[in-house]
Amino acid sequence: MQSEKITRRASAPRERRYDDACGTALALEFIGERWSLLIMRELVFGPRRFGEIRANLPGISANVLTQRLVSLGEAGIVLRHQLPSPANVQVYDLTEWGRQAAPLMRDMGRWAARSPRHDPLLFMSAASAMMSLQALVDHRRAAELSASVAFHFPGEDFVVTVTGGEIVVNRGVVEAPDITFTGDTMAMRRTIYGKAPLAKDGAGGTLAFAGAVDLTQSFVDLFALPAKTP
Incomplete structure (x- = not known):
């Protein structure tokens, strides 16, 4: 190339x-x-x-x-x-x-998400959704978890690996992931940040998932939107 x-x-x-x-x-x-x-x-x-x-x-x-x-x-x-x-x-x-500017973008996103003007319901691309996971992960809790997670968005696939307290994101697919999520980025936000009840069939506009319920919930619990500024 x-x-x-x-x-x-x-x-x-x-x-x-x-x-x-x-x-x-x-x-x-x-x-x-x-x-x-x-x-x-x-x-x-x-x-x-x-x-x-x-x-x-x-x-x-x-x-x-x-x-x-x-x-x-x-x-x-x-x-x-x-x-x-x-x-x-x-x-x-x-x-x-x-x-090498990727960490700067994640830091800026996490910083700006504290503003009361941040609207998590606006359009979000798949790349933005994946970057948000890296920006908003609780590294302490992630250190206690090890998992490979597949995200299937319309037309785009990603693999998220949780290891050593870090979140690594790559485009593509992986064989036999521990967890598989399927849906769009709005469903992702309802599931990951809105903490909607997990539903294997994606009921309630959430991500459909395959995998152990306890492990899936532990993965979801790694992420949260930051508190807003006063």
Whole structure:
């Protein structure tokens, strides 16, 4: 799979600069434009096609998405790949350096979720849902659990591994997981954060699940939304 740098047309406007030596100021030059950080979020767990990125960012136009991908490419954050046959499609992915921003995104999400303005019922992409698990896990309780958990969202599959108090997320499927969840991200929120009663058939708009009830409940109990600020 060959990587290709994304470049800007000469007529395009230059990015804003703060002329400030602080690393935070430089970071904002890279990712401070609207949508930039959310595009990176969608690529945290692996490459995505242009249409897949756009589908998971309601409100973004094709033109703006193209501009942001170019800016992120020029900053060394995003690369464009051509997948080999039989796929033979163009995808975008984070560079190794770009992927190092994932913990920052999780920290920002956990921080912002404490605001009374945070609405957990708005649209949530599958990548965002998986990142929330890493951001909102109780590491102390996770240290007492070991499990592989499959999440089957419409058109997207993820594997969550709980080990050593950490949550590792990968795109894809796994054979014989300890727990399997099936549903959309709203059902995920009702089950994981709303603490709706578990139902193997997904009754009440929750995630359908397969696996031992006690283990599944222990997994669900690892996560909670943070308390709101006064």
